[in-house]
Amino acid sequence: MPGAHIDLAIVGLPAWRTSLSTTNAGETPDAIRAVLPRYSDALIADRGVRGEPRSIADLTIVDLGNVHEPDGPAGEKRALAALARAAGLADMVVALGGDNSVTVSAALGVWGEQLPSAGLITLDAHYDLRDGVNNGSPVRRLVEAGLAGTRIVQIGIADFANSRRYAERARDYGITVVHRDELHRRPMADVMAEALDIAGAAGGPVHVDLDVDVCDRSVAPGCPASVPGGISAYELRQAARAAGADARVRSLDIAEVDATADAADGRTVRLAALCVLEVAAGLALR
Structure with missing residues (x-):
């Protein structure tokens, strides 16, 4: 409805052409949409003032469809325009990837002229600080576009998944890195609270990138680069809800899932769908 308030806008960014790994991640946005109806809208653990279960049913959620061919310069231009439009309509935007290259257009499209103060x-x-234009380069590209490295926090960076060169680049940019090992000692809620304070320090909009390959391969077999020893599905869901609950977060992407490579039970796509619901739950609890 024209002029109506929208809480959450969903945009599909089925990018895959520049991926460093063989992937059909372009199939994933629609696969996530197909799974969402399996789940309820009820929040059982978080109750209102009268102790009644809450629901995301009262939120206005609009699906704006997929951006056609979001890869390459022309595709990224279309994606930027679509995300800017979504940000003008809704309090929160969720971009459904696609490979991790979508983080560039998802973030820049929402930030717009607020890029200098964004986080x-x-x-x-992975650091995603590689050279070139691919799914391994979005963080480097955002820094080169004007994002301050001191307002970037990377959670879940793993050993044996990154070269020393990119660790040094992260240090040189001033990025805050929370290694996978730290998450064994620190609750995700505390890590996200600290990350939000760092990323939001300049008062600008914060974008959250959920690269599902941060998870253990047992729960994310549909991610080409997931490895044994990653974070749990619950930790990823916690992070998604924390992002949705914080008004500094204006946008979030879910990336690196190849729906066609998932386990027979669809666990990776289901986890991605649950992250969409967790963001909505966070919005409902604001």
Whole structure:
């Protein structure tokens, strides 16, 4: 409805052409949509003032469809325009990837002229600071576009998944890195609270990138680069809800899931769908 308030806008960014790994991640946005109806809208653990279960049913959620061919310069231009439009309509935007290249258009499209004060949080086993234009380069590209490295927090960075060169680049940019090992000692809620304070320090919009390959391969077999020893599905869901609950977060992407490579039970796509619901739950609890 024209002029109506929208809480959450969903945009599909089925990017896959520049991926460093063989992937059909372009099939994933629609696969996530197909799974969402399996789940209820009820929040049982979080109750209102009268102790009644809450629901996300009262939120206005609009699906704006997929951006056609979001890869390459022309595709990214279309994606930027679509995300800017979504940000003008809704309090929160969720971009459904696609590979991790979508983080560039998802973030820049929402930030717009607020890029100088914006912040970024990634949940990812990888730094994504590679050279070139691919799914391994979005964080480097955002820094080169003007994002301050000191307002970037990367959570879940793993050993044996990154070269020393990119660790040094993260240090040189001033990025805050929360290694996978730290998450064995620190609750995700505390890590996200600290990350939000760092990313939001300049008062600008924060984008959160949920690269599902940060998870253990047992729960994310549909991610080409997931490895044994990653974070749990519950930790990823916690992070998604924390992002949705914080008014500094204006956008979030869910990336690196190849729906066609998932386990027979669809566990990776289901986890991605649950992350969408967790963001909505966070919004409902604001």
